[in-house]
Amino acid sequence: MSATxxxxxxxxxxxxxxxxxxxxxxxxxxxxxxxANMDMGGMDMEGWRMIPAGIGIMAPAASPWSAMELAxxxxxxxxxxxxxxxxxxxxxxxxxxxxxxxxASAGKPLAPTGWFAAGYLAVWIxxxxxxxxxxxxxxxxxxxxPTMQGASGLLGGVVLIVAGLYQWTPFKESCLTHCxxxxxxxxxxxxFRRDAHxxxxxxxxxxxxxxxxxxxxxxxxxxxxxxxxxxxxxxxxLVLIEKVLAVGRGLSRIAGLGMGMAGLGLIxxxx
Numbered sequence: 034m035s036a037t038x039x040x041x042x043x044x045x046x047x048x049x050x051x052x053x054x055x056x057x058x059x060x061x062x063x064x065x066x067x068x069a070n071m072d073m074g075g076m077d078m079e080g081w082r083m084i085p086a087g088i089g090i091m092a093p094a095a096s097p098w099s100a101m102e103l104a105x106x107x108x109x110x111x112x113x114x115x116x117x118x119x120x121x122x123x124x125x126x127x128x129x130x131x132x133x134x135x136x137a138s139a140g141k142p143l144a145p146t147g148w149f150a151a152g153y154l155a156v157w158i159x160x161x162x163x164x165x166x167x168x169x170x171x172x173x174x175x176x177x178x179p180t181m182q183g184a185s186g187l188l189g190g191v192v193l194i195v196a197g198l199y200q201w202t203p204f205k206e207s208c209l210t211h212c213x214x215x216x217x218x219x220x221x222x223x224x225f226r227r228d229a230h231x232x233x234x235x236x237x238x239x240x241x242x243x244x245x246x247x248x249x250x251x252x253x254x255x256x257x258x259x260x261x262x263x264x265x266x267x268x269x270x271l272v273l274i275e276k277v278l279a280v281g282r283g284l285s286r287i288a289g290l291g292m293g294m295a296g297l298g299l300i301x302x303x304x
Contacts, residue, residue: 049130049146053123060116063087064265067109071180071260082172082179085109085260094179098169106168109259110161114251117269118157118243121276125215125239126150132225143225144232152236153243160244164251171255181259186303189256193296196249200289208245209285212276218242247272253292 070087084090084102092102126146133143171177176185183189199205211218218239219225226232250268257264271288275281 046127046131049127050123053119053126057116057119060112060119063112064116064260065262068260068262079179083181085181091179103165103169107161107165110164110168111158113265114157114161114164115154117251117265117272118247119154120269121212121273122153122239122243124277125212125218126153128215128219129225136225136227141227143227144229146232148229148232149236149239152233152238153240154236155233156237156240156244160248160251164254167255168259177255177259182261183256183258186299190296190299190301190303192252192256193292193299195296196253197289197292197294197296199249200285200292205246205249205285206282208242209275209282211239211242212246213281246275 066087067085070089071083071085080094081091082094084092084105085108086105092099098106126149129143129149130146133146136143168177168181176183176188178184183192211221219235222235222238223231226235250272253268254261254264271285275285278284
């Protein structure tokens, strides 16, 4: 019997890990597709802005956003958050799936793991709404280039300094601690849930801590470029290291120092 249970656990881990990998790969494929479309090969974009549709759509810079553009920018941010954040929460989701299978084998099934993952991603999709609104404001203030990169060295420097300082705050430390300790997080928030609503809710709580941990890093996309693939990949790697590796907290603070120094350099160059 124990051999059968172990076989089922291994199968479930493989299935869940494969699902996470596929969703992440699809998200990154979409990001790369959009980014390739944003590369205009040195074309003069003055007076225009790119719309992230992946098919070369542009709009006059002075024109208001249409409903279609708003939806496309939101989709870009939502998919980007999935691609950037899902790998770092994989340990939590895999733990949830393992415990769920063990509970089912004992005749006390939990809600499907998908409800937990959906709650987590729902919070980041909510963050995508805020990011979309922020991009609209920055674009209206001419603080973004036509290809969605920061156009103000002064603003970029301030954002870098704020993000660097945030890496050292107790609030960042608290949120990161919750993200780095899956089992402790689950136990502290009422344990594993048997109902879909409870599982979804605890997923949103985990997502909330994750946003608290990473929002300042996500703001840096407005500095290096919302569609700058190397910038996106670098921030994704930093988030993953912070949450998963033992050296994550130390590297997080070192990165904060680097952000602060880079921000001072940008401000000095802008004055």
